[in-house]
Amino acid sequence: MAVVYVVEQGAVVRKESGRILVEKSGEKLLSVPIIHVDRMLIFGNVHLTAPAVAALMEAGVDVAFLSMRGRLRGMLSSLSSRNxxxxxxxxxxxxxxxxxxxxxxxxxxxxxxxxxxxxxxxxxxxxxxxxxxxxxxxxxxxxxxxxxxxxxxxxxxxxxxxxxxxxxxxxxxxxxxxxxxxxxxxxxxxxxxxxxxxxxxxxxxxxxxxxxxxxxxxxxxxxxxxxxxxxxxxxxxxxxxxxxxxxxxxxxxxxxxxxxxxxxxxxxxxxxxxxxxxxxxxxxxxxxxxxxxxxxxxxxxxxxxxxxxxxxxxxxxxxxxxxxxxxxxxxxxxxxx
The missing domain is CATH 1.20.120.920 (CRISPR-associated endonuclease Cas1, C-terminal domain)
Known part of the structure; x- marks a missing residue:
């Protein structure tokens, strides 16, 4: 399982056929199967599309949003364990x-x-x-x-x-x-x-x-x-x-x-x-x-x-x-x- 870091400012994270894509200005920067993603960390000005959010949550992938200075702004988490x-x-x-x-x-x-x-x-x-x-x-x-x-x-x-x-x-x-x-x-x-x-x-x-x-x-x-x-x-x-x-x-x-x-x-x-x-x-x-x-x-x-x-x-x-x-x-x- 992988931890995906997105630091390219102005990039867009989207879902496509069971994969997570990171693109900027039409250029594909990353493509990885969602099942291989454990966590995602997004830094600064990066756009996450609604379908990507839904796919990540369904797969149990937590997403953390941080400033470019490394300050944690917030998190998206899938449903937690029920213990x-x-x-x-x-x-x-x-x-x-x-x-x-x-x-x-x-x-x-x-x-x-x-x-x-x-x-x-x-x-x-x-x-x-x-x-x-x-x-x-x-x-x-x-x-x-x-x-x-x-x-x-x-x-x-x-x-x-x-x-x-x-x-x-x-x-x-x-x-x-x-x-x-x-x-x-x-x-x-x-x-x-x-x-x-x-x-x-x-x-x-x-x-x-x-x-x-x-x-x-x-x-x-x-x-x-x-x-x-x-x-x-x-x-x-x-x-x-x-x-x-x-x-x-x-x-x-x-x-x-x-x-x-x-x-x-x-x-x-x-x-x-x-x-x-x-x-x-x-x-x-x-x-x-x-x-x-x-x-x-x-x-x-x-x-x-x-x-x-x-x-x-x-x-x-x-x-x-x-x-x-x-x-x-x-x-x-x-x-x-």
């Missing part, structure tokens, strides 16, 4: 303070562990680079988060957990910047607007990751708005953000390090927008999606077996379902490098 019992259990666990705190703590411990793994792997491969300060601070954060008392008012406990995670991420990104072998103005992690090409790539990668996991959660009958770590906010898919945390370093950060250090992306692939932010050009976006798909499908070795990241995403959604249905401890993904 009402999972949703009932999810709401029950959300009301269970002990379960929420236990799950939030497990997610953040895994995130900080993955940060440490990436730093340690790079330090082993590049002994000339001193990452000891970043690793010491991340290790300290792991010890601190382990010592957090799980008994207490939920906002207070999660506030403490997020505070520790914030300090760990600050130290980690200090080391991350030193791992980059291309000068692109990266100093620290900043979100909107991205002030440099590295932050631009990270933000786009996290958007892709969040969108994919949100779609997967809905396909499995979860309510993506009810998270255990991230608080409820109008329109925010907090549960997707929860699961994204354990995959930030294994997926997006490693991808950005690899592509930048191999000079796949250079400064000329970016442009400054009127909001002051730095974003990929249209050609840069195409290259990003090509490389991202290769990377996601290539995956990583887990317990001696190669798995695509999409399989790992699905594994973790099923793991969360197990934890919720059995009122058990959630086991996040931890990378072994």
């Amino acid at each position: 009402v019992f999972l949703r009932m259990a999810q709401y029950d666990r959300w009301r269970d303070t002990a379960f929420r705190i236990r799950t939030a703590k497990a997610i953040l411990k895994a995130k900080i562990f993955n940060q440490r793994q990436l730093l340690q792997r790079y330090a082993r491969n590049h002994p000339e680079l001193d990452l000891s300060k970043a690793m010491d601070e991340v290790n300290e954060a792991l010890e601190q988060i382990e010592g957090i008392d799980e008994d207490g008012e939920i906002r207070t406990v999660i506030g403490k957990l997020m505070g520790i995670e914030g300090r760990a991420s600050g130290a980690y990104f200090g080391g991350f910047g030193r791992m980059l072998r291309a000068e692109m103005g990266f100093e620290t992690r900043q979100r909107r607007p991205a002030p440099d090409p590295i932050n631009s790539l990270l933000s786009l990668g996290y958007t892709m990751l969040t969108n994919e996991i949100a779609s997967l959660l809905e396909a499995h009958s979860f309510d993506p708005l009810f998270g255990f770590l991230h608080s409820i906010r109008y329109g925010r898919k907090s549960l997707a953000l929860d699961l994204v945390e354990e995959f930030r370093q294994p997926v997006v950060d490693r991808f950005v390090l690899k592509t930048v250090n191999l000079r796949i992306f250079k400064e000329e692939d970016f442009r400054r927008h009127s909001d002051g932010g730095i974003y990929l050009t249209e050609d840069g976006l195409r290259r990003f999606f090509d490389r991202y798909e290769e990377y996601i499908e290539e995956g990583i070795s887990v317990k001696g077996r190669k798995k695509s990241f999409r399989k790992l995403f699905d594994d973790q959604v099923l793991e969360l379902e197990r934890a919720i249905m059995d009122n058990a401890t959630y086991r996040p993904f931890r990378i072994q490098l």
Whole structure:
């Protein structure tokens, strides 16, 4: 199954005899059987015809609409799964303070562990680079988060957990910047607007990751708005953000390090927008999606077996379902490098 990205501005997506066509000015840019499409992501000014929408929905293909800067505008989703019992259990666990705190703590411990793994792997491969300060601070954060008392008012406990995670991420990104072998103005992690090409790539990668996991959660009958770590906010898919945390370093950060250090992306692939932010050009976006798909499908070795990241995403959604249905401890993904 394929993920179709449409970034050609002014293009039209239409249906023709069981296929999805992407055309512009009479030129056929893409033709793919609908049965081979898993998801579609549309960027910027692209027209989707009504017959194409109907065909995609009937085939169970979700369509995400994003700005050219990678901001998710909205989604079209086919009818979701009907597992009402999972949703009932999810709401029950959300009301269970002990379960929420236990799950939030497990997610953040895994995130900080993955940060440490990436730093340690790079330090082993590049002994000339001193990452000891970043690793010491991340290790300290792991010890601190382990010592957090799980008994207490939920906002207070999660506030403490997020505070520790914030300090760990600050130290980690200090080391991350030193791992980059291309000068692109990266100093620290900043979100909107991205002030440099590295932050631009990270933000786009996290958007892709969040969108994919949100779609997967809905396909499995979860309510993506009810998270255990991230608080409820109008329109925010907090549960997707929860699961994204354990995959930030294994997926997006490693991808950005690899592509930048191999000079796949250079400064000329970016442009400054009127909001002051730095974003990929249209050609840069195409290259990003090509490389991202290769990377996601290539995956990583887990317990001696190669798995695509999409399989790992699905594994973790099923793991969360197990934890919720059995009122058990959630086991996040931890990378072994």
